[in-house]
Structures are given as C-alpha cells and as structure tokens.
Amino acid sequence: MQPIKPEDFLEPEWVEWYSLSPSERWERTTELWQTYLYLGGSLDPEPDTQSPFFDAEEFRQSFTDGRPGLHIVRRGGV
Amino acid sequence: MGGQACILYGAAEFSRDIDLVILIDDENLAALQNALKELQAEPIAVPPFSRENLERGHSCHFRALDPQCYGLRIDVMAKMRGVAAFDELYARRTTVTTKDGSLEIDLLSLPDLVRAKKTQRDKDWPMIRRLVEVDYFTSQSSNSDQRDQQLAFWFAELRTAGLLIELSSKNPEIARQHARARPAVRAALDSSNEDVVKELALEESVERDLDRVYWEGLKRELEEFRRTIRKN
Numbered sequence: 001m002q003p004i005k006p007e008d009f010l011e012p013e014w015v016e017w018y019s020l021s022p023s024e025r026w027e028r029t030t031e032l033w034q035t036y037l038y039l040g041g042s043l044d045p046e047p048d049t050q051s052p053f054f055d056a057e058e059f060r061q062s063f064t065d066g067r068p069g070l071h072i073v074r075r076g077g078v
Numbered sequence: 079m080g081g082q083a084c085i086l087y088g089a090a091e092f093s094r095d096i097d098l099v100i101l102i103d104d105e106n107l108a109a110l111q112n113a114l115k116e117l118q119a120e121p122i123a124v125p126p127f128s129r130e131n132l133e134r135g136h137s138c139h140f141r142a143l144d145p146q147c148y149g150l151r152i153d154v155m156a157k158m159r160g161v162a163a164f165d166e167l168y169a170r171r172t173t174v175t176t177k178d179g180s181l182e183i184d185l186l187s188l189p190d191l192v193r194a195k196k197t198q199r200d201k202d203w204p205m206i207r208r209l210v211e212v213d214y215f216t217s218q219s220s221n222s223d224q225r226d227q228q229l230a231f232w233f234a235e236l237r238t239a240g241l242l243i244e245l246s247s248k249n250p251e252i253a254r255q256h257a258r259a260r261p262a263v264r265a266a267l268d269s270s271n272e273d274v275v276k277e278l279a280l281e282e283s284v285e286r287d288l289d290r291v292y293w294e295g296l297k298r299e300l301e302e303f304r305r306t307i308r309k310n
Contacts, residue, residue, distance in 0.1 A: 004244050006215050018212045022086040022174040026183075029085050032092045043094050043141075043149040050199040052293040053137065055123065055304060 079194060080153070083185040086174050088216070089208035095151040099186065101164045102132055102156045110154065118143040119152060124303035132156040135296055158194045159292045188213055192235050198289040203282055207237040214241055230256075233263055239274040242266040 006015045020028070045051075047059050081093025100110060107129060119140040125131045127138040135157040142150040156164060170187045186194060192209055195202040214232055219225045229249060233256035236242045246253035246266040257264035262281065265273035 001244070001247060004240055006211075009238075009240065014208075017091060018088050018215055020088065022088075023177040025085055025088060025091075026174070026176055029092055036092065036094070041094070043151055045095060045151065048199060048201065052198075052297050052300070053123070053139070055300075057304070057308075058123065 079155070079158075079186045079191065082183075083191050084195075084205055084209065086183065086185060087188060087191065087209055088212035089205050095153060097137075097153045097155065099155050099158070099164065099167065100132075101168070102129055114140055114152070116144070117147060117150075117152070122151075124300055124307065126303070127154075134299070135159075135292075136299070159289060160196060161190055161194050189231055189235070196285040196289065198286045198293070203237070206235070210235045211238055211241065214238075214245075234260065237278055239266075239271050239278065242274055243269050243271065 006018050010018070017025070017028075045053075048054055049056075079099040080095070080097030081090055082096055084090040085093060100106060117140075119142045121127050121138065122141045123139045125136045125138065127140075131138060132154070133156065135155075137153050137155045140152045140154070142148065142152060161167065167186060167190055168184075170190065172185045172187050174183045174185060175181070176183075185191070188209060192206050195206045195209070210232065213228075214236065217228060219228055229245075229252055232241075232245055233253065236245060242262060243266045246263060247269065250267065253263055253267050257267055260277075260281075262274050262277035265277050
C-alpha cells in the first residue's frame with residue numbers, strides 16, 4: 001500500500017500551505033491582510049446563523065448601513 | 079485560540095479577527111484592560127465585559143480603534159465546552175516565533191484547539207479535518223514517547239477517512255485498542271471507506287448536538303442582554 005501524500009487528495013494551494021512553517025504562514029497571512037483591507041474587506045464577522053453569537057437584528061442593520069470601503073458600480077441581473 | 083491559531087497550524091489561510099482565551103484573575107484582567115486601552119478597543123455587542131460573564135462561559139467582544147489596527151475585532155473567552163481549564167491549557171500551549179524573532183505567539187495546543195473547534199457550526203468541521211491532516215503529514219516524530227502521543231491523537235481525531243484507514247492498516251494493534259472507543263477506527267480496520275465516513279458524520283452530529291445544548295442557556299442570556307440594550 002503506497003503511503004497517501006497530501007497531493008493525492010488536496011488542491012495544490014493547500015499542499016503548499018501545509019508544507020509551510022508556522023512563521024512562513026504568519027508572513028503570508030499578513031500579506032493577505034494588506035490585500036484584503038486594500039480591497040475594502042470588512043472586519044465584521046461573517047454572518048453565521050449557526051453561531052451562538054449571531055444577532056439577526058444586528059445583521060439586518062449592517063446591511064441597511066452598507067459595507068464600508070465597497071461601492072457597487074455595476075450589478076448584474078438576477 | 080481561533081482562526082489565527084488555525085492559520086499557524088496550517089488549517090486556514092486568513093482570519094479577520096483575533097480570539098483570545100484568558101486566565102480570569104484580577105491581575106490578568108487588569109493587564110487585559112490595559113492592553114485593550116492601548117488598542118483603543120471598545121466593547122461591542124453583548125454581553126458586557128465582566129468577570130462574571132467570562133466565568134459563565136460567555137465571549138466578550140471588542141473593536142480596536144487604534145489607527146494601526148482600526149476596526150480589528152477581538153473576542154475574549156475564558157471557558158469553552160469540552161476543553162480543560164486555563165491552567166492546563168497554558169501549561170501545554172504551543173509557542174510560535176516569527177522569523178525575525180520579534181514576536182512570540184502562544185496558541186492552544188493542537189489537541190486543545192481541535193477540542194475547542196467541536197462546535198455546532200458547519201465551518202469548524204472542515205477546519206478540524208485540516209488541522210489533524212497537517213499534523214499527520216508534517217509531524218512524524220522519531221522519539222518513541224512523542225510518537226505514541228501522536229498516534230493516540232491521530233486515532234482519536236483524524237477525520238479524513240482515507241488517512242484513518244491508512245493509519246489503522248500501518249498500526250493494526252494500536253488501532254484495535256482505539257476501536258473500542260471510536261467506531262470510526264473500527265470501520266477503518268475493516269478498510270470500509272463508506273462506513274468510516276458514516277461514523278465520522280455521526281461523531282460530528284453528536285458533538286454539534288452537545289454544543290447546541292451547552293449554548294441554550296447562554297443564548298437565552300445573550301437575548302436578555304440584547305433586549306435590555308434595545309429597551310434603553
């Protein structure tokens with residue numbers, strides 16, 4: 001029986017991520033933070049109706065206020 | 079203890095908040111409040127930040143207003159379902175150092191993080207699978223004591239059917255010992271991928287139910303806090 005290797009069932013980016021050291025992952029995720037914030041990414045928790053902390057009222061309110069840093073310039077039809 | 083820990087262990091690439099597990103004593107709470115003040119962090123959502131709420135198992139939430147980390151959300155907890163008390167968690171923590179040595183980060187040990195992630199939320203379960211997978215692929219110890227601990231951890235927590243079957247076929251004697259406590263290992267010894275998957279789903283379902291029950295009372299308290307705030 002051949003030993004199972006990460007590449008046997010993981011996508012290449014996960015294989016690469018698994019192979020990094022914790023400090024390398026720290027560096028990469030810090031870079032991702034910069035990009036995420038540059039693109040207007042929100043620091044609010046993602047809506048998760050299964051979380052015990054989920055507050056439906058607060059979630060509706062956040063949609064009323066809109067998301068900071070992102071502006072829709074074109075919307076496709078549904 | 080949350081997404082940032084999962085990143086350093088290799089199971090996630092990005093998290094937009096920081097979750098801290100803390101010791102509840104006067105000195106430490108004062109130190110936490112100083113740190114939050116430095117970050118200009120203000121409490122958000124419910125419950126209010128208090129020793130009593132932390133002791134009851136609630137999580138208290140903050141948002142940093144310091145320009146260097148503006149908007150960063152920080153969640154603080156002191157107790158989690160199915161996880162040991164803080165002293166034990168701290169004694170077996172993992173410490174990670176950044177490449178330049180400028181920062182030391184204390185994380186829950188991997189087994190403790192896996193236990194803490196057994197929640198009612200869908201998103202935590204693929205995370206658990208990846209946390210154990212990374213360890214399985216990258217931490218093959220040559221020290222026999224450590225090796226025994228690793229095997230016990232993998233037999234208890236691996237959630238990738240193919241890997242559990244591989245592990246059992248390489249270590250059938252140890253697998254038989256663990257099979258008594260974990261039906262998924264029993265199915266792995268029979269090399270039945272389908273049965274392992276079924277047993278893993280059953281384990282997940284049981285843990286999710288337990289987590290829902292654990293949070294029932296706390297969720298009622300959170301609703302009460304919200305009602306009081308809206309009334310005022």
